[in-house]
Amino acid sequence: MSETTPMKKPKRPLPKSRVMTNELMDSVYAAAFDAEAKGEPVGWSTSIFPQELCETFGVPILYPENNAAGVAARHDSPRFIAQSEGELGYSNDICSYARLSIGMAHMIATDPNYERPALAMPRPTFLLCATNSCFELLKWYECLSRELNIPIFLQDCLYNYYEEEPASHKVKYARSQLEHNIKRMEEFFGKKFDWDKFLEIQKISNENSRLYDEIVLMNDRDPAPMNGFDLFNYMAPMVVARGKKETTAILLQLKKEIEENIAKGVSTFGSTPQDYRVDWEGIACWPNLGYNLKTMKKYGINCVTNGYVGAWSLKYTPGNLDEMGSQYMQSSTNVNSTLTTMGRRADCASHFQCDGMLCHVNRSCKFMTYHMFVGREIVEEKAKIPVASFDGDQADPTIFNEAQFETRVQSLVDIMKQNKEAKR
Amino acid sequence: MSDIKALLAQFDEISGNPRKMLGEYLANGEKVIGCFPVYTPQPLVTAAGLVPIGLWGGQVNPQVSGKYSPIFTCSILHSCLEYGMSGAYQGLSAALMPILCDTFRGTSAAWRAGVKDIPLIVFIHPQNRKDPGALDYMIEEYKSVKTALEKIAGKEITNRALANALTLYNKRNAAMREFCALANEHLDLITPVARHHVMKAVTFLKPEKAVEMVGELNKALKDQPVCKWTGKKVILTGITAEPDDLLVSFTENKVAVVGDDLAQESRQYRTDYPSANSALESLALQWLEIRGCSLAHDDNNTTRGKMLVELAERTGADGVVLCMMRFCDIEEYDQPYVIKMLQEAGLLAFSVDIDQSTTDSGQARTKIQAFAEN
Numbered sequence: 081m082s083e084t085t086p087m088k089k090p091k092r093p094l095p096k097s098r099v100m101t102n103e104l105m106d107s108v109y110a111a112a113f114d115a116e117a118k119g120e121p122v123g124w125s126t127s128i129f130p131q132e133l134c135e136t137f138g139v140p141i142l143y144p145e146n147n148a149a150g151v152a153a154r155h156d157s158p159r160f161i162a163q164s165e166g167e168l169g170y171s172n173d174i175c176s177y178a179r180l181s182i183g184m185a186h187m188i189a190t191d192p193n194y195e196r197p198a199l200a201m202p203r204p205t206f207l208l209c210a211t212n213s214c215f216e217l218l219k220w221y222e223c224l225s226r227e228l229n230i231p232i233f234l235q236d237c238l239y240n241y242y243e244e245e246p247a248s249h250k251v252k253y254a255r256s257q258l259e260h261n262i263k264r265m266e267e268f269f270g271k272k273f274d275w276d277k278f279l280e281i282q283k284i285s286n287e288n289s290r291l292y293d294e295i296v297l298m299n300d301r302d303p304a305p306m307n308g309f310d311l312f313n314y315m316a317p318m319v320v321a322r323g324k325k326e327t328t329a330i331l332l333q334l335k336k337e338i339e340e341n342i343a344k345g346v347s348t349f350g351s352t353p354q355d356y357r358v359d360w361e362g363i364a365c366w367p368n369l370g371y372n373l374k375t376m377k378k379y380g381i382n383c384v385t386n387g388y389v390g391a392w393s394l395k396y397t398p399g400n401l402d403e404m405g406s407q408y409m410q411s412s413t414n415v416n417s418t419l420t421t422m423g424r425r426a427d428c429a430s431h432f433q434c435d436g437m438l439c440h441v442n443r444s445c446k447f448m449t450y451h452m453f454v455g456r457e458i459v460e461e462k463a464k465i466p467v468a469s470f471d472g473d474q475a476d477p478t479i480f481n482e483a484q485f486e487t488r489v490q491s492l493v494d495i496m497k498q499n500k501e502a503k504r
Numbered sequence: 505m506s507d508i509k510a511l512l513a514q515f516d517e518i519s520g521n522p523r524k525m526l527g528e529y530l531a532n533g534e535k536v537i538g539c540f541p542v543y544t545p546q547p548l549v550t551a552a553g554l555v556p557i558g559l560w561g562g563q564v565n566p567q568v569s570g571k572y573s574p575i576f577t578c579s580i581l582h583s584c585l586e587y588g589m590s591g592a593y594q595g596l597s598a599a600l601m602p603i604l605c606d607t608f609r610g611t612s613a614a615w616r617a618g619v620k621d622i623p624l625i626v627f628i629h630p631q632n633r634k635d636p637g638a639l640d641y642m643i644e645e646y647k648s649v650k651t652a653l654e655k656i657a658g659k660e661i662t663n664r665a666l667a668n669a670l671t672l673y674n675k676r677n678a679a680m681r682e683f684c685a686l687a688n689e690h691l692d693l694i695t696p697v698a699r700h701h702v703m704k705a706v707t708f709l710k711p712e713k714a715v716e717m718v719g720e721l722n723k724a725l726k727d728q729p730v731c732k733w734t735g736k737k738v739i740l741t742g743i744t745a746e747p748d749d750l751l752v753s754f755t756e757n758k759v760a761v762v763g764d765d766l767a768q769e770s771r772q773y774r775t776d777y778p779s780a781n782s783a784l785e786s787l788a789l790q791w792l793e794i795r796g797c798s799l800a801h802d803d804n805n806t807t808r809g810k811m812l813v814e815l816a817e818r819t820g821a822d823g824v825v826l827c828m829m830r831f832c833d834i835e836e837y838d839q840p841y842v843i844k845m846l847q848e849a850g851l852l853a854f855s856v857d858i859d860q861s862t863t864d865s866g867q868a869r870t871k872i873q874a875f876a877e878n
Contacts, residue, residue, distance in 0.1 A: 169840035173576065174833050211631060215606045218631060218801055219837035226805050226841055234801070236632040239603045241612055249644030253630060256637025414606070418613035441574070446833070449574045450610025454617045 095348075097334035101317055104326045109199070112140040116202035121269055124181075124201070124224065125208035126217045127319050128391060129235055130408055132285055133262060134208065135323035136278040137269055141208065142201050144181035144224075146319045150199040151180060152366040152475035160184045160197075161476060170223075175444040176476035178220035185227045206230050206268060212237035212408060212415040213391070214447055231268070233261050237409045240416045243423075246409050254405025281323040282398035288322050289393040291331040298338050299384050300432050304357065305341035307349040308383035309373055312364045318392040347382075355380030356496050359429040359465075362440030362448055363388055365472035368480045375486050379493045385432045387413055387425050414447045422455025426462035435496040438489070439469040443479045466499070468492035507724045512698050514717065518705035522557065523592060525708045529555045530595045535656060538599035538622065539707075540608075541580060541743070542767045542799055543629065545787055547669035547777070548650055549600070550711055552657035558707030559584050559599065560768060563747050565861050572614035578832040579860040580743060581611045588619035596622045597656050600649065603628045604799045605834045625652045631801040633792045642788035650784075666783035669711075673777060676711045679718040680773035684763065686725040688819060691733040691760040693725070696751040699761055703769035733760055736876055739816055741765040741808075741842065742827030742835055744858060750827075753869040757876035762819040765812060766827065771797055798838045808838060809845035816851050823852030823875060830859040852878060 094102075115122045123134060123141040134141045151157050157176070163183030164170040170179055187194035188203050209221040209232050218234070225232050235257050238250050246254070262273050295314075299306045314334060317327040341347055347354070358376070360383035365372055376383065391412030396403035413421045429437055437459055439452040456467045470488040473479035518525060529536045537549045538559045549556040561583030566573070569585040577585075587593050601624050603609055615624055627649050630638040650661050683702060687694035694702075702721065706714040735758030745751060745766055754761060764770045775794045780786035794800045796811035812824055824846050829835055839855060846853035852875060856868035 169843065171833075171836040171839065173831055174836050178837075215604075215609065216833055216837075219798075219834055222801070222805050223837055223841070232803070234632045234635075236630055236635075238628045238630075239609050241603065241626040241628075247644075247648075249641050253632075253635070253637045253641035256641075257632055257635050260635050260637075414609070419616075443576070446574070446576065447606040447609045449576075450572070450613050453574060454572050454610075454613045457617070 095334075095337050097330055097337055098313060100326070100330045100333060101314065104317055104321055104324070104330065107326075108140070108320050109142065109201075112142050113202045115140045121205045122202050123206050123208050124204040126210050126213060126221065128212050128237075128394075128408065128411055129208040129210040130258060130261075130404065131323050132278060132281045132404070133258075133265060135281045136274055137265060137271055139269060142204075143319055144201070145177050145213075146316060147199055147201055148177040148180045148475050149364070149366045151184075151197050152176075152477075153369060154198055155367060155477070156197045157367065157475045158477065160187070163187060172476075175214075175216050175220065176473050177444065178216065178223070180475050182220070182223050182227060185224050189228055204228065204230060207232045208235075209233070210235040210237050210408060212410075213412050214414050214445070216446070233264060235261065235408060237415055240410060240420065243417055243420045246406050250409060251402050251406045254409050255401045258401055258405050279399055282396075282404070284325055284328060285323045286395055286398060288318065288327045288331060289395050291328065291335065292318055293390065293393045295331060295335055295338065296385065296390060298335070298342070301342065302357065302433060303347055303354045304349065304382055304384045305338050305347050306384075307347065307373075308360065308385055309364075309369070310348055311386070311389040312369070315389050315392065322392060349382050350377070352377050353380050354382040356435045356493065357382060357384045357433055358492070359383070359425065359432065359434040359437045360386040360440070361388070361425060361437055361452060362386075362442050363445060363474045365440055365442070365480055366474055367477040368472065368482075368485075371482055372485065375482075375489055379489055381438075381489070381493070383438065384434065385428055387421070387428065413451065414445075418451050418454045419458065421451050422458040423462065425455070426459045429459065429463040429465055434463070434465055435499065436465050436492050437463075437467045438492060439467060441469050441471050443471065443473045443476065445474065466492060466495040508693055508721070508728070511717070511721045511724060512693075512701070515698070515701045515705040515721075518708055519701040522560075522708045526557060526593075526595055529557070535597040536595065537625075537653070537656070538593055538596040540584065540599060540601045542604065542771065542797075543602055543791065543794070544600040545627075545646055545649055546711075547666060547673050547787060548646065548653055548661060550672065551661045551665040551669040552653045553659065554597070554653060554657055555710055556600075557596075558704075558768075559587075559593070560704070560707065560744065561587065561860055563860050563863055569614070569618070572618050573611070576831045577610070578607050579830045579858065580832075581607050583860045585611055585614055585618065588615060588622060593619075593622060598623045598625050598652070600625050600627070605832075607831075607833075625649055629791050629800070633801065634803060639785070639788055639792060642791055643784050646784055646787055663783050666787070670777040670783055670786055672711045672715070676706070676714050676718075677773040677776055679715050679722065680706060680770075682722050683718050683725075684770065686722055688762045689730045690725050690728055691735075691737075691762070692731040693728065696745075696754040696759075696761040697748050700745060700748070700751055700769070703764075703766075703772075707768070707772065735759055736823070737762040737819065737821045738875075739763040739765065739812065739819065739821045739824045740769075740827055741812060741824060742767070742858065743829040743832055744768040745825075745827040746858065746860070747863060747865065749863060750856065750858075750865040750868050753865065753872045757873055759872065759876050762821050763815045765796065765808070765815065767797070767799070798834045806841065806845065809842050812842065812846060813849045813851070816846070816849070821851070823854070825872075825875075826853065826855040827858045828855045830857055830861075
């Protein structure tokens, strides 16, 4: 090391809740690889499929969306995306998570010696697809189904155009699908469904959802005890292991850590003053998460809340299949009308005393972009805060532009500053 | 021959002037319901005494819809929103919108924000079509559409009225399928543009009028000697194959269109309303029976590819052109496998871009020319 080279800042040790999260993720992936090695069923699932079913069957499931986020955050997405766009001929207009996972599936299926990513996935024997997060998921899973020649268990979650609870015929359809999927799975796995265990899994899942919501709400304090971006890290257990007790343990530990922060008057945001509280809307810009965070810290912005991370908080009465089906039909943001979604976001921004909203116009997420385009007026009118947006993508690093991001952040800060001064 | 030319001229006129058709219906004191692509329960509209009219957007460079619609909105819904916001659809009593993709989800939000004078009647098809609950759900969903239409019409839609409408639509479908078969015997008369204009015009016509006009055309075609086509033949697949300039380039290169799997064309007419316990059940069952469409999930995930290969074999097509609607992710997901499957079957298969925001079809023309010379 030369004398002029600055010393690297030592990394802060991870909090216990993060260590536990990493251990849980490792164990979930290990169980899936173990099943593959034994020739047992392994599934790939969309992120808000009723996980309670396979958790009850004890069949390991991995989540391509969660995996793609991890691969992208490690800057390893381009080669899988290139595989899809190149040899396989997919358009770069389709979702980058899809391009990434289809590329990976093709490599897994055709080349046993392919260079595995740090977060490798085993070859699945079946697919679970719920259309609540978006409609593209269904087309994506059709491609995976063709690529790997495996069946799809589909939970069709109808878009809620009206600002009301799903009508009874929709709930009936949701329940019918749950029941039918259970029957199909019994045949496919060659196992009987254990309804008592199912009830237990439902209870655990609900408890985890309740705890998660409680934790998210703890950041409404000023100053916030958490860097809002931390929530992106704790999404993983909610997505991948919502029906496991280990997730309960992680969330209890996290809650304890936040309470300690509150008691000590500190925050995981660090010592930087939290000049502005901002609501981040949309999926994380995973390949550029570090730059996003660094830039916002530079301007004293803590993104104290975001709507996306709460998509996995599904609460229903355990044992009630109608309620369960209905809940899956109402989560996430992209299965609800813009008036519902952005109205809630405006309320949330007000509750968290946000000074502004920063929207990630995620090139891969078409409907979320509509929410932002149409919902901007709703947020500005209801929450009376400025809204800024920037272009990016959840996994394709070619869309995001650092200069544009900082310029948009600067303009948001200018307005938030003026608003604060006007209030004085 | 002159009959055929005169008849085709009528279809040209109608397909190119939907606004004029709307104006005529309104001048007649009729109430008109806009029908977004692709599968709307038009028999309910007819049974209510209302007039269904297809909304297919058009060649327009969007000026106002960008306020609510991202740049990567598929071309057809972008132009529909543009027309809605700019007043081109004024006079419609309502618009029926199926939610068949994410862009529909988004456009329904954008429409509510930007088009205040045309209420939307939104409904959703079940994609889990093999689920035992899918049929009951679809029936109930159509009941909600029925109630909304009855309110506009000011009268009840009876089971008999709907059954009659279904029969009429099945007759229309049969006439369209017969037209497609006859067109292939008269490829000298039914150019790709003429074929498209007939198929599109019918989406702007009342079903009884469509049966009458297409029936007349079919009769006139039957009277003509069969043409032995010596040029190449293709099948078109995708959402739409427009503008005319694109289709003209087939003619210029002596390429005939002998079949299609376009959402704007044959996908509208190839699945009849089956017999059932009630008219509403028949209406709902039709959705469950649709095959080989990118917008209707099928557990057999290569149905579309197989159907195209079979269609090409049946019609003697040399190739298949995938008319790729710009930013239509639904079709984009199907594109690689469909092209691959067709090529593996020994067919020439390639994609051309369909973009309603520009009239420049230069790239597509080059591809068609290369295909003709191959």
